[in-house]
Amino acid sequence: MLGSEQIWLSVARKIPLSVGVGSGFDRAPAPETNQGKVMNIKRYSAAFAAFIGLAVISVPAFADDHAYTDGPVVNVAAIRTEYGKFDEYVKYLDTTWKAEQEAAKRAGDIVSYRVVRVEARGENDANIYLVTNYKNWAAFDGATAKADAIAKQVEGTLAASNQGAVDRAKMRRILGSWTGQELDLK
Numbered sequence: 001m002l003g004s005e006q007i008w009l010s011v012a013r014k015i016p017l018s019v020g021v022g023s024g025f026d027r028a029p030a031p032e033t034n035q036g037k038v039m040n041i042k043r044y045s046a047a048f049a050a051f052i053g054l055a056v057i058s059v060p061a062f063a064d065d066h067a068y069t070d071g072p073v074v075n076v077a078a079i080r081t082e083y084g085k086f087d088e089y090v091k092y093l094d095t096t097w098k099a100e101q102e103a104a105k106r107a108g109d110i111v112s113y114r115v116v117r118v119e120a121r122g123e124n125d126a127n128i129y130l131v132t133n134y135k136n137w138a139a140f141d142g143a144t145a146k147a148d149a150i151a152k153q154v155e156g157t158l159a160a161s162n163q164g165a166v167d168r169a170k171m172r173r174i175l176g177s178w179t180g181q182e183l184d185l186k
Helices: 004-014 035-063 086-106 143-155 158-168
Strands: 068-081 112-117 128-134 172-185
Touching (some): 068 086, 086 128, 086 143, 086 158
Antiparallel strands (some): 068 128, 068 172
16 A cells, blocks of 8 residues: 555544444535524624714714814904095094994994004005904805995995995005904813
């Protein structure tokens, strides 16, 4: 006996003699059951539900991580009065502009307003800032219609309001503006 015959004989000698009819080696393989698959599906479902639960619970925790809350929205317009026209422009601010701001405040469109005089460092720097505070960004919804209604209330007609803007161009230059939101620190 050489080669593969020796291997088969050594394997055959190790098989117990009790193997015979009825020992299980003569039966057909056991039918497959879904029990193992069902258990895996249950485990995966439980793990997925736990993951979703933790994700939902942790969302408010991330939202509270900020060291601030959103404050009012601020608009700042930079104005440069023309030479010799400062007092004339401030008179406009004290009459028409102030009346419009007060009407907007009564209507709930703005929270507050103020005029800030600054030292201009050059001829193209602002010497007046007009600061207007709004409750939030939603205050800008429909801003044109709100401003038109207030202009009609204060100046009579939109045509008069537009002519006033043309006349003010002789007193001042608008250098620009910016709008931002204050952050209220906790």
